[in-house]
Amino acid sequence: MKLKRLTALLLTIACLSSTPNMTAFAENNETFVVNEGVAPAYEIAKNVSSELNISGATAYCTSTVRGDNTASITVTQTLQKFWGLWIWNDVSGAEWTKTVNYSTTTLSSTKSGLDSGTYRVKSVFELTDQNGETETITIYSDEVTI
Secondary structure (H helix, E strand, O other): OHHHHHHHHHHHHHHHHOOOOOOOOOOOOOOOOOOOOOOOOOOOEEEEEEEEEEEOOEEEEEEEEEEOOEEEEEEEEEEEEEEEOOEEEEEEEEEEEEEEOOOEEEEEEEEOOOOOOEEEEEEEEEEEEOOOOEEEEEEEOOOEEO
């Protein structure tokens, strides 16, 4: 029994140590920029963004969406503050909603009187196309600390 275990262990070590390292390179000097992570493919939305800028104690929140064949778009924007342990709390009085009946919209909002901490903007886009199909997308801005 010990011989079988020893053989299995040695074979496992041999297999793991013989795995070649893969290196990819380009033959020319072209640079390819890849977005941070995998970009999801949306059915109705073509571009979505959520941005946060903070100056002093005032947050400037911007949520933008562009869709194709869109009948209506609802954007809900919420400023959130980091509490800790992966928990984000909504900032009181910092949720805004806008509904439009065309294919592109931007929701810009401000919230003043912020305390020190780390903030982000949660943007929820609900798009309905001309056939009645609905798509809901939630994205977050970069985090900003004051």
